[in-house]
Amino acid sequence: MxxxxxxxxxxxxxxxxxxxxxxxxxxxxxxxxxxxxxxxxxxxxxxxxxxxxxxxxxxxxxxxxxxxxxxxxxxxxxxxxxxxxxxxxxxxxxxxxxxxxxxxxxxxxxxxxxxxxxxxxxxxxxxxxxTGLPVSTEPPAVTPGDVTVRPGGMPVLDARAAAEVAAEGVLVDVRAAARYRGETEPVDPVAGHIPGAVNVPATEYVGPDGRFPAADSLRARFAEVGVRPGIRVGAYCGSGVTAAQAVLALHRAGRSDAALYVGSWSHWITDPERPVAVGTDPGPSGP
CATH class of the missing domain: 3.40.250.10 (Rhodanese-like domain)
Structure with a gap:
């Protein structure tokens, strides 16, 4: 890749x-x-x-x-x-x-x-x-830009698509292991994970200073949970912020098709009909 x-x-x-x-x-x-x-x-x-x-x-x-x-x-x-x-x-x-x-x-x-x-x-x-490079407290003089926003430049998952990826591909849950297992939930009202999702906490693919390991190391770590060529892959976290970093890591590993479940866990649990899994096992999955 x-x-x-x-x-x-x-x-x-x-x-x-x-x-x-x-x-x-x-x-x-x-x-x-x-x-x-x-x-x-x-x-x-x-x-x-x-x-x-x-x-x-x-x-x-x-x-x-x-x-x-x-x-x-x-x-x-x-x-x-x-x-x-x-x-x-x-x-x-x-x-x-x-x-x-x-x-x-x-x-x-x-x-x-x-x-x-x-x-x-x-x-x-x-x-x-x-590194001693200059820092400013002055407001910058900004020339207004002309960019046109055209949504769709990155693949996005909704809840149904996230369930499909969990069932047919690899849906990576990047939250801390205790949150994935449902033992604690400090932010959202429901604990657990999307059935079928696999847990790769962010600490396993990026350092505390935001630096990534080499692409080969990232590729090997994600391969351990089933991320391979031809397999659909997506990521989610609590609210779609940390998972965006997982998407960046997957890009670095050669998977530019990695999708983000933007709503993530905070969206999944808004519908009480959506199943919730707990424990270390990914659990049965399905749309």
Whole structure:
């Protein structure tokens, strides 16, 4: 399998690109599951020229029946991306605080919107600041972009399709093992997993600093749970954020067809008729 070379960028490479005549658009998407908005961190210091985009309010739709982080309205997303300076044909780089989850969801969302030239900064803001590269507190001067949002640039699963992938292919649940087993559920009102899903916690395919192992290592780990050529593969988590990082890891492993169940567990459990499995066994699966 070929490995895409346009998924990630190191701080030294980005620094050189930012000093060029045509630098990429840089989006700061720092985010917390709970607590204050990442905008607080952005105002305290960000990459020079970076524009803050809120994952909760701008890269996702309102929480509700579609889950905690459903797809954004295309027209609203287009306004956000244009305001951030995203232009057709101009590369975009996204970064977060360092663990890579919010940046991966931003990467996925911008690609879903039809803009292919988007990469994640490895190590995020922590890696940038840690190397002594300049940090700014000044608001950037942004030239409005002209990007047109065309949904469908990345494969998406709804609940029925997620059940089908669990039954016929490999649906990867990337939450912590205790949540998968149904022993604890700190966020959502129901514990357990989608029947047929296999558990590969995020800690097994990405480091705490948001850096991925080599493509061969990723390919081998996912192969252990049945991810092989010709087999449908998808990923889900609690609300579709951490699972977007799994999709990025699968892309790095050569599976650019990996699909995201955007609503994830927070959507699955909105219908009491949908089955829930507990324990270490994936459980019987079916649409």
């Amino acid at each position: 070929s490995v895409p070379d346009d998924l990630l960028v190191e701080v030294t490479g980005l620094a050189a690109e930012l000093a060029s005549v045509e630098p990429p658009v840089v989006l700061d998407v720092r985010w917390r599951l709970v607590g204050p908005s990442g905008r607080t961190d952005y105002l305290a210091g960000h990459l020079p020229g970076a524009v803050f985009v809120d994952l909760d309010a701008e890269l996702s739709g309102p929480p509700g029946p579609g889950g905690r982080h459903p797809l954004p309205d295309p027209e609203a997303l287009q306004r956000v991306l244009r305001a951030a300076g995203v232009r057709t044909g101009r590369p975009v780089v996204v970064y977060d605080g360092g663990d890579g989850t919010a940046a991966a969801r931003a990467w996925w969302t911008v690609r879903w919107a039809g803009h292919r030239q988007v990469r994640v900064l490895e190590g995020g803001f922590g890696a940038w600041a840690g």
